[in-house]
Amino acid sequence: MLGRKVKTALDLFLGKMPEFVLQLFAKIFSYFKKILSKKYAKSRRYSRLLRLCDFVITRCNGNRFIEYELSNICNAQCVFCPYPDMLRTEKKFMHMPKDVMESNLKKLSHFNSAMLSFTPTTGDTLLHPEWDEYIQSALESKYVHRATMFTNAIKLDEENREKFINLLKTKNGNKLSEIYFSLGGLDAVTYKALYKVDRFDLVVSNIAIFLEQLKKEGLTMGIHIHVKLLKGQTLDADLASKIFNPSDYPFVYYSQSNLYFSNEQYTRNSLIDYKPDHWAIKTKACAYLNKTRFAADGAIWADGCVISEMPGDSSLKLGENNSSWEAIESKRKLLIGNWEEKQEIPLPCRACTMYRPR
Numbered sequence: 001m002l003g004r005k006v007k008t009a010l011d012l013f014l015g016k017m018p019e020f021v022l023q024l025f026a027k028i029f030s031y032f033k034k035i036l037s038k039k040y041a042k043s044r045r046y047s048r049l050l051r052l053c054d055f056v057i058t059r060c061n062g063n064r065f066i067e068y069e070l071s072n073i074c075n076a077q078c079v080f081c082p083y084p085d086m087l088r089t090e091k092k093f094m095h096m097p098k099d100v101m102e103s104n105l106k107k108l109s110h111f112n113s114a115m116l117s118f119t120p121t122t123g124d125t126l127l128h129p130e131w132d133e134y135i136q137s138a139l140e141s142k143y144v145h146r147a148t149m150f151t152n153a154i155k156l157d158e159e160n161r162e163k164f165i166n167l168l169k170t171k172n173g174n175k176l177s178e179i180y181f182s183l184g185g186l187d188a189v190t191y192k193a194l195y196k197v198d199r200f201d202l203v204v205s206n207i208a209i210f211l212e213q214l215k216k217e218g219l220t221m222g223i224h225i226h227v228k229l230l231k232g233q234t235l236d237a238d239l240a241s242k243i244f245n246p247s248d249y250p251f252v253y254y255s256q257s258n259l260y261f262s263n264e265q266y267t268r269n270s271l272i273d274y275k276p277d278h279w280a281i282k283t284k285a286c287a288y289l290n291k292t293r294f295a296a297d298g299a300i301w302a303d304g305c306v307i308s309e310m311p312g313d314s315s316l317k318l319g320e321n322n323s324s325w326e327a328i329e330s331k332r333k334l335l336i337g338n339w340e341e342k343q344e345i346p347l348p349c350r351a352c353t354m355y356r357p358r
């Protein structure tokens with residue numbers, strides 16, 4: 001385990017670095033990890049160094065990910081997500097079709113060393129029947145440097161676990177730098193309260209078996225178990241480890257959320273606490289408007305975080321799959337210009353507690 005002092009010192013050091021240096025570190029440590037992973041497969045040594053690589057890569061990821069939404073359909077109804085409200089709108093819920101995927105892959109040439117996050121704004125990637133083939137084709141792109149993904153692991157069944165293992169063993173599988181599992185608490189009651197479905201036992205079993213398989217295969221995938229919590233709860237990482245990782249797979253990391261992002265544009269829930277909005281006046285546009293989301297239905301949006309698309313609102317939409325890249329970027333420029341020159345703040349950004357000035 002990395003010592004707390006080392007982690008804190010590294011965090012402080014990396015926090016002071018400019019974006020281009022972080023990108024360089026991420027590349028260097030990804031390269032080290034690739035080499036060490038090959039050695040680990042044969043001798044199970046270098047666990048500590050591999051954990052150090054995971055730590056640095058995660059801290060250097062920053063917020064430049066391109067959000068790639070393979071499906072906007074979800075199998076949960078989380079209380080911190082606008083999805084339940086969206087289900088009552090005209091929005092089309094679907095998996096990304098092949099032609100949209102192919103055209104999006106071509107658009108990646110507009111990014112320098114793209115970092116993809118297969119994390120839908122709403123939805124779960126594993127529900128897409130060909131999620132593994134889509135991710136593999138993205139990893140094969142010369143424009144993609146790294147990728148990550150978030151899933152609630154409800155659909156991490158036998159078939160999808162096998163797909164994951166096979167994907168990680170492909171030539172470009174090591175471009176997938178982390179997998180995040182997003183879970184509600186450490187017990188069935190908390191899970192049901194947050195995710196509104198009874199899937200705690202299923203998720204525990206899916207993850208425990210998957211970690212055991214990764215260990216058996218000698219793979220070094222960094223697994224982040226992100227535990228969402230109710231008001232006043234804190235994470236017991238030892239208990240989490242006993243529940244999810246009985247096989248003691250070495251590359252598992254835990255984090256927690258007990259404060260949730262909000263923008264007051266969708267129904268708040270009294271079971272959870274929200275991050276306060278520290279910005280009374282937002283004169284500068286949000287830095288996240290420079291991020292891009294490829295939505296499952298073919299639309300292209302700015303940002304891509306869970307609250308960037310509000311039910312019935314499309315103010316952060318930059319265009320469609322067949323729009324020219326010039327048109328996409330000029331819409332982005334307009335959004336930023338209108339915010340900074342006319343104080344016309346897009347609906348999801350008003351009172352948004354994720355806001356970060358450009």
Ligand code: SF4
Pocket residue numbers: 286287288289303304305307308348349350352353354355356
């Ligand atoms: S203010 Fe919030 S919704 Fe708007 S771009 Fe920033 S993070 Fe996204």
